[in-house]
Amino acid sequence: MRAVVFEEVGRVSVRDVPDPRIERPDDALVRVDVAAICRSDLHFLHGKAPLEPGEPIGHEAMGVVEAVGPRVERFAPGDRVVVAFDIACGRCWFCRRGQTQLCEDFRMLGAGIFGGGLGGAQAEWVRVPFADTNLLGVPDDVDDERALFLGDVLTTGFYGAALSGIRDGDTVAVVGAGPVGFFSLQAALVHGAAQVLALDMQPDRLALAEKVGAVAIDVSERHPQMAVADRTGGRGADVVIEAVGDPSALFTAVDAVRRGGTVTVLGMYTSETVDVPAGVWWARALQIRFGGICPVHAWWDRALAEVRAGRIDPLPIISHRLPLDDAPLGYELFDSRAASKVLLAP
Ligand SMILES: NC(=O)c1ccc[n+]([C@@H]2O[C@H](COP(=O)([O-])OP(=O)(O)OC[C@H]3O[C@@H](n4cnc5c(N)ncnc54)[C@H](O)[C@@H]3O)[C@@H](O)[C@H]2O)c1
Ligand SMILES: [Zn+2]
Ligand SMILES: [Zn+2]
Incomplete structure (x- = not known):
């Protein structure tokens, strides 16, 4: 099959790779209808996390179940599904508490050996382990493009708002109006915010935020x-x-x-060290909450209900729709910030 692979720092390509197949009884094989490029893929592109040349990438995808292993109960061939970017077992102590990002067997699609050596989702097919946990069924009245982001950035924004204890009438500010911020703004309104403020320095990002009801604040001005x-x-x-x-x-x-007030941190930190004025933050009685990786499995049903009801609209963030073979161009556009979100269709 065709798949997007990491070649070397700064370069991806589309290559023929071995077809994935059902390897374990809990697996499903999904034929990808549409995939997306995410900020995390750029971390790999830039060598911030090591990948071997030829390693498949991508973790945002939706499509149709092609085959399932004998232990898959909730899905059957022909079902439309979204794939979780973080692959959890669904059974361990953390998974049972809904903290699937802390799963004892945590893996990630398209993240090379660190992700558990699973394939990538920017491909014609993707193998999804523990399919009953890591797939979300998509109702017929939700089209592919509205469903796709439930596996990652949309649900991440929803999770961020849900964690923040927003009360009716609150003002919620979102720092960064990229895809995660875009969905956090909409989710904050769903959770009762009276006004949402988008802080960014990129005019196009701020314009998107305004489209979904935010007040734009250009922090460069x-x-x-x-x-x-x-x-x-x-x-x-x-x-x-x-x-x-x-x-x-x-x-x-x-x-x-x-x-x-409450600060919820959705942005990803890896090796950064930050000196904080602990006394000042303590005296201000701040609640600082680190979200970690979004446990999409625990939140995507609720996020889907909001998409279905039209209260969260994913479409404005999509700037480019390309065939899978044009993935290198898609990466270039996304990396240079000429694109706000790039879809790839195998
Ligand atoms: N917690 C999770 O599970 C999860 C999931 C997806 C992404 N993320 C992380 O969330 C973050 C945002 O993701 P994204 O896809 O929206 O990224 P993005 O890079 O597309 O968007 C970030 C936005 O922040 C703006 N920005 C940069 N510095 C700023 C500053 N100092 N003040 C205000 N705005 C600033 C940029 O102009 C950009 O529009 C990344 O760190 C990403 O890795 C976390
Ligand atoms: Zn992602
Ligand atoms: Zn688990």
Whole structure:
């Protein structure tokens, strides 16, 4: 089959690779209808996490079940499904508590040996282990493009809002209006926010945020803390969601939150070390919550219900739809930020 593979730092290609097959009784084989390129794929592209040349990549996909192993109970060939980007066992102590990102057997699609050596989802087919846990059935009235992001960025934004204890009438600020921020803004409205503020420095990202009801704050032009204070009676936002994954964004989030408010960190940190003024944060009685990797399995049903009801709209974030063979171009567009989200159709 055709699949996107990592070639070397800065280069991917589309190659013929061996067809995946059912290897274990819990596996499903999914024929991919549409996949997407994610920020995490760029981490691999840039060599921030090691991949071997020829290793398949990609972890955002939806499609149709082609075959299932004998122990799969919830899915059958022909079912439309979204694939979870994080592959969990569904049975261990953490999985049973809904904290599937902390699974004893945690794996990730398209992440090479660190992801457990599973194949990638930017491919014609993908093998999904523990299919009963790692697939979400898609109802007929939700089309492919609306469903796709439930396996990763959409549900991540929903999770971020859900974790934040948003109360009716709250002001929620989101630092970073990329795909994760875009969905966090919409999810904050679903959770009762009266106003949502999008903080970013990229005009196109801010324009997308405005499309879904956010007030745009360009942090290259305005001091973020002042701009948020202006809209909150001088107090700061009740909740700030950090959707960047950079220490400067974390400090912006802490500056923008009110005393006693909540900062939820969705952005990914790997080896960064941050010095924090612990006494100041303590005296301000801040709640700082690290989301970790999103346990999509525990949240995607609720997120799907919001998509179905039209309260979360994934479509505006999609800027490019390309055939799978054009994946190298898709990576270039996404990496240069000329694209807000690139879909690949095998
Ligand atoms: N927790 C999870 O499971 C999970 C899932 C997906 C992505 N992520 C992480 O979430 C983060 C965002 O993902 P994304 O796909 O939206 O990324 P992205 O890079 O497309 O978007 C980030 C946005 O933040 C803006 N930005 C950068 N620095 C900023 C700053 N200091 N202040 C304000 N805005 C700033 C950028 O202009 C960009 O629009 C990444 O760290 C990603 O790895 C986490
Ligand atoms: Zn992703
Ligand atoms: Zn588990």
